[in-house]
Amino acid sequence: QVSDEAKYEADEACQWERGTFPYALGRSQPIAMQVLDVETYVDSGKGYDRTNVKLYGITRDGVSVCCVVTDYFPYFYFQTAQRNLSNILAGAIRRVGAGGQNLSSEVIDILVHLKIVRGQQLYYYRGTEEKQMFVKVSGTQLTLNKAKHVGTLFAANIDADVKFMAHTGIVGYGWVGVPVAKGNVVSAGRMTSRCQMEVTFNYKDLIVHSTDGEWADIAPLRTLSFDIECLGRRGVFPDPSNDPVIQISNMVKLQGKSEPFIRNCFVLGTCAGVVGSHIIECKSETELLEKWADFIRRVDPDIITGYNILNFDLPYIMERAKVLRLPKVAELGRQRNRACSVRDQSLSSKQKGSFENKVIDIHGRVIFDVLQLVQRDYKLRSYALNSVTYHFFSEQKEEVEHSSIPDLHNGDNQRRRRLAVYCMRDAILPLRLLDKLMSIVTYVEMARVTGVPLNFLLTRGQQIKILSMMIRRCRKEEFFLPVIDVTGDGQSYEGATVIDPLCGFYNEPIATFNFSAFYPFIMIAHNLCYTTLMKGAVGEEGVDYTRTSSGKYFCTKEKRKGLLPLSKYDLLAARNNAKNDLKKENDEFKKMVYNGRQLALKVLANSVYGFTGSTVGKLPCLEISSS
Template sequence: METYDLRLISSSFTQDGEEPVIELFGRARGGKSVTVLSPGFRPYFFAVDPAPGLEETLSKTEGVVSVARDRLLYKSEDHDVLRIEFDGPRRMTEWKAKLRKTNRILAGDIPHHHRFFYDNDMGACIRVSGEPVDKDYGTDAVIRMESFENIEPFDPGLRVLSFDIENSVEHGDLLTICSVVSDGESLRACEPIVGSEKEMISAFADLIRKEDPDVISGYNIDNYDIRKIDERAKANRMKDAMPWGRDGSQPRLVGDRFWRVKGRVVCDAWWAVRRELRPKQETLNAVSMLVLGEQKLDVDPKRMDSEWAENREKVLEYCVKDAELSLRILLEVGTLRKGMDLSTVSKLTLEDVLTSGSSQLVDSLLIRMADRNKVGVPPMGVRTAASEQIEGGYVHSMNPGLYHWVCVLDFKSMYPSLIISKNICFTTLSPDGEIKSPTGARFMSKDRRVGLLPRLLSDLMDERDGIKKRMKETSDEHERRYLDGLQAAVKVLMNTFYGVFASSFYRFTDKSIGAAITSFARANVKGIIEEV
């Protein structure tokens, strides 16, 4: 039996014969990379108000493991449901398509590995125990999970590999691939990869396997470098030429914009800079000057063919320097650190936080609470242009001039506070609710039903206050900075809820909820202005 304290980097699932297997990838305290396998967790969904005979029919159907009756709150009313469990995700997908023609389906679009997290209330950092198994994963250890427990969050020192390529301007073929690695404490340059294109592409895959990074980075690699390597591999008729995943799988392009590598996080420093800094100039040289006060080396990329022919060593040094600058920029803007903080409070992996939308963060906490309180989880809607915009916050008009007495007022988490005090939630929205918003939407009082959303936000607010209290009490500057990042992550998550509920596509949304929140806020601001 082996036991590890893990920071979870990524999660997925696979099929081992007839058995679904959850895959967890993490970096352990002490530096080891670990793959955790948890077989036997089976997918399920709920059919609302099932027709007579459906239970019996499904219980005799191949691929259906179990059928059980239950009751769930759905659209403020209790409904009979059937919980239908399947032998694997593929079978569940097939039956969801069949049953939704005649039945309302709940919790049918939750990814299998996320459902595993929710049902087990798994967090971002765990202590896991299990027996070692002989499976071909590119990590230091592979275990079959026997048990786990959530633990206090920690930074294991993520291993980050930043790379850059140079290619011929005239012909497009690769000239070199250069990499720099950070293991949490220091940076080191890898030997530049040169040779034929086939040799370089294979050697880079070997380097990734050898270094085993948690994060693959570089500057604009989503749009250029990874695409170029993929393009040249195809041009050279190389099959499965990029086994970068921890299971040896190939990179996968999502939405024609972002790349996913199984068991690792692809974090483009260019995207990170755009999100964190929004610079006026986005070139590596401009951003490097802005963030680090350094410039790139003096090589003209437009003359790369002649630069390569005249001074190869200078180009290699230039390529290594670009990979280094990109990595230092990524670390300086704090994307990975902030990602770990946000994964801690949202109970998700680092990859989920860095590559998913804000609705995934909300889902992680809200679906867990909904499940515990027997509240049905409807499917996500379709992203469309809103036909009717929700009125936003109040903007007070000022007469220009010089004012000698100015009073500055700030609201503590205004939208979350209003949601809590007014009991605003999809579970309390009701035509006969005691609490009436300025828009006319009504919500049940807390005496009748405390909403899930107010309860969740109240818990987060208490958590943030507790973290800020610990900040004041500690004399350790390192711990104070860590706690400051954590409380900031809680604040980001709390403020995410309004944006998600004001959207047109989120699974629990109702436009009357978003409109009610802003209308209460406008009324509050106007009321205070009148009093002052």
């Protein structure tokens, strides 16, 4: 016999899951999917290494999809003189033997393929627009690694995910058409992911949509916010090697909705009910963690959020799972039989100095830690959740001292109820903050503008944004990005002068100068770019070149229009378009989208200056930043 409580929990679990699958398996039309995460990996299933790409996304109906994209080969370039081409190609022919005839596709797949392409190096203006000879080397990752001894390389040190997205035109949180008719819809019993649908297809069949018009909207993303409570010892901060997890609260809401549609709390022991929420009582910590992990897999969230979950809640749960030998608890991502990975990341900034963060990969989902978001984007006196809540909402949550948690947990079910209410408030507040600050919409638009996955924006800093933009522009204009040996030799540039204010009370109006897009317009006006940089003065100043105040030379736009000025002009024009769309739009949600887009474009346009001045970046150019 099944108890009433068990029946209730079974019914509740059904409500956690996504809706029914609305697509016919024989569907001929592509399915529109918004790309949430991208993962490049090596598949050794056929006896040799093969590079595949997984795209995780959500349809307009809220269906989760995993796309396995095949037949994409990583690549890099090297430059060669024209006289060497015949020898290079002859060597390639000798490798495949008899021109590649009578060889199986499996053998051809593991070889390095060579192709002659034309373009120009990114650095320096050479007085001519003539294209130079480059050899494109593509193949499996293993063969590419063996081929990297050929000389000066181009595009060889770019992140594989970013390179694939630039190659196909995909942008973070952009829409694509999944070609189900040309691909293979994987049956439920053979799926490697936990998504509702899994499709395998050739990357050339992928349909990429723009981010304008009907493709400017955002799919009904599921955002899950959670918080944990631990039974620590008095006067000692909770230690995952000893102290158990006693409660985990969860709130789940859909993008665009104001209230969560799931409110629950997993509690160790009995607990009095909470109006409007579901209390799941557990007899042991093992049961609590296993039920919570199953809850995550059933809800299938797209975004996981909370307050300080990257450096506390998630690592704590992962460590407790190790201590209790519960490997399934760590399987929170969208891949079956694959645990989340946790690693330390050393970071530094002028504002915070050197510090360490945890980086957690929950494949197919985005971790959006509200604490790190607020620390990155706002200057506050205190970043405690209570202080942040008061700053943005002028209200304070009920505070429970950590020292009183053991008494509440060890008390009766009413006292555990008080702790559960406190825990659930800590889970709802991050959702309220995300809505108040429009964080998800703003970061989605930044991902679209820069072309990178959203999790890159949260973990990788400013460099990856500009690099992605440069890769796309260079691909369009046939320029090749060199691999630069970064030595960090101590060279630097002097940044902008900031004049100290004369503080005090003034009873007369104070006139100020506010330059619109100051740095971008300097770079546009003086044509500052990698492609316009000159090694010395050639020709007539003002006609053929410009000499900057730092003594650097750049050719005039009449000789060549730089990629950076062109990119900045496009960014500023796109920002003006977004601001105009914002003024015309009546729909409140679309207003948020356009506002997020114009803010993202503003940040990106102003970030190029710092990108060129980073001596440890992918494309340093102090000649630009110092000018």
